[in-house]
Structure formats: C-alpha cells, structure tokens
Amino acid sequence: MNELTTEHYRALLGLDANWKVTSVEFLPKQKVVDIHIRFCGSGLKCPQCKCDCTQADLAPQRSWRHLDTMQVTTTIHASLPRSKCEACGVLTIAAPWADKHSRFTLLFECMAIEVVQAYSNVSAAAALLGLNWKTVHSIMDRAVQRGLKLRELEQINHVGIDENSFGKGQDYVSIMVDIDNKRVLEVQPGRTRESVDNLWKTLSETLRSSIKAVAMDMWQPFMESTRVACPNEKVVHDKFHVSKYLGEAVDQVRRQENKQLLEAGDDTLKGTRQLWLYALENLPEDKSTEFLFLQKEDLKTGRAWSMKENFRHFWECCDIEEAKVYFQSWYTWTTRSQLAPIVKVAAMLKRHLEGVLAYITHRITNAMSEGFNSRIQSIKSAARGFRNFENYRTRILFFCGRLELIPNVSSH
Ligand SMILES: [Zn+2]
Missing domain, CATH: 1.10.10 (Arc Repressor Mutant, subunit A)
Incomplete structure (x- = not known):
C-alpha cells in the first residue's frame, strides 16, 4: 500500500498526526476492507487524571466497524496504547474514532x-x-x-408530569416534559410518589425554583411530590384529564339509565354510547337528528351530557374571578342534579379547585405530553411491548427528548 493511499485514508478518517494508517487491504471475495491503524505519537495523557505520561505498552488488538466503502464492509483494526501514570497506573487510552x-x-x-x-x-x-x-x-x-x-438545562418555565403504561399494560412509567420546548426530560418506572420524586431529582434546585407551573392530573402522589420538590411553583390540573373524568361520568349515567329503561321495556338509549361521547361540534351530521331527538327527551343522560359540555366554557374564562363565579354556579347546578357520577366529579374538582383555577393564569395542559403519548404508543407497538424499562426509556428519550444524538466527530 503506497504512502498516498494510507495518508488519504488517514485524512478520510479525520485522524491527527498521532495516528498512522499502516495498511488498507481489500478482500474482494469476502467483500471487506480492513484498515490497520497504529499510534505513532510521542507521549500520552493519562485518561483519568489527564497528566502527561509515558507509554507502557499496547492493549490487545480491537476492531471497529466503520462506514462502508462503496458498499463494502469496512473495519478498522488497532492496538490502542496504554499509558503509565504514576498515580493511576496503566490505562488504555481512548480511540479518537469511537466511544469507549x-x-x-x-x-x-x-x-x-x-x-x-x-x-x-x-x-x-x-x-x-x-x-x-x-x-x-x-x-x-x-x-x-x-x-x-x-444537554444544558438553563431555564424551564412549564413542566408537565404524566403517566403512561408499557409492557403488557400493567406497568406504568412517569414522564416529565418541558412544555415550552416540547421535549421529554426524563422517564421513571412506576407512577408512585417515589417515581415523581426521582423525576424531580434529575433537575437542579436552581432549575426547580425557576419553574412557574406544573401541569398534571389530580393525582395525589404527583401533587405531593411536586409541592416538596418545588415549593414556589403552581400545580395546574390538566383540562384534558378533567374532560376525561366528565366524559366517563356521562357514560356511567347512561349505563345506569339504560339499564333502568330496558327493565321497563324502553330501548331509547340502546346503542347510543358513542353518541354521548361526542362534543357537540364533533357530532357527525347523520347522527344529529337522532341526537337532537334524544336531547328533547327528559333523560338523565342528556342532562349529564349538558353539564359536561357546559364545563368547557370554564376554560374560556378571562380571569380568576370570572372563573370562580362560573365554577360556583356550575357546581350548584350539578350537585342539585342528583346524578351521582357527575356529583362525584364536581366534588373532586371542588377539592382541587386551586389547581383547576390555576389553568386560567398559566394556560398550560398536558396536551403536549398527550401528543407524546401517541408517539410513545407507536414506539410501544413497534416493539410489541417492552419488558425492560431501560429499553423503553432509551427509546422515549431518543425519539422525544430533542437531545443532541449525533456524536461530535470534528475533534479528532
Ligand atoms: Zn493518572
């Protein structure tokens, strides 16, 4: 192999003058290119304490797969030098072309x-x-x-904390999201107080004190952990979780009422489950006659649905005072209705009113993390369920972490 070719390969690999390409072999039958590299520098730096030291010897030869050369598998072979440090002993130095x-x-x-x-x-x-x-x-x-x-986290204004299932559905993870920068910050196994404590631990105290508000469900362990981890911040209950609870309450009212009606030989509500799940503006055109007809009947389900729909105006209130008044009148209306599932959700909202009202000031939701949820859903289905939490975390951070994933190769 002539000097020009080996020098050409050295430049291609981006190696400095401490390294020399000693040979490049092409084996056409096996379709491989083997590149042999040798350390020819003088003096080494100890990988641990960075002091100048001498070379002890060479570590056994290793191989690294490199980018193909014209569709031919290309491999680098080298024996890395070992440094001899007074303090740290004999250590193998890192190859500049690969991670450890x-x-x-x-x-x-x-x-x-x-x-x-x-x-x-x-x-x-x-x-x-x-x-x-x-x-x-x-x-x-x-x-x-x-x-x-x-990753350098300088300031985070709005954080979202949410849960997601993985594996066969019984295992959960807790996910922390930077809402403004649309990225997952960290993932922890479980959905307990400890899970969220561990999420908070990944952020420095300065960072935690810079947070203005945290969006989450009305989930006690999440709230408690957040209050301890960042006492200055505001918990904002996520409006999509609230809508979900109200939707489920409407469905429970329908199920109970349908059962009672069927017992009396009335099938008015039969097969209408989907109909009551729509928001008014999403109602398909071919269903609207049926729906308006049902609305005219004096049904408990119809009233429960109106209460759910009506609560959507709460989120549009311009300020806290207006929202307080709105909530009070909605609350009175629902508690008088005697529709147990709705009354239950109304009571829960009242218990968490501070966090529900906080939305009016901060206007943040977990919708972004819900968006991640669909992304994460596709990660899950592509891998048909992860048994191993670490694998799952890696994929979430790889695809949703907005991390600098590409290694910096300009430095050698
Ligand atoms: Zn050393």
Missing part, C-alpha cells in the same frame, strides 16, 4: 442514528444497516447517554 465500549466508529454511529431517525422504526433501520435489534439499540443507548451529558 463501542464496536463501531463514531462516523458509523452517526450514520446509524440518522437512519433510525429517518425510519422512526428500529426494526426497519436494523434491517437496512444489516445489524441486529440489540446492536442498534446499544447505538441508540449510547446516543441518548451522550445527549443527556451534553
């Missing part, structure tokens, strides 16, 4: 990460890269670790 434990060069990892991002599907990306699922996952995991290390 990786079997791939950083440039290969860059390409693999871009392929996974472009496909949004790990299996498809693995097939294209000719790698197995586990290997691609290890590249994603390293990318997330690097990204988290590089």
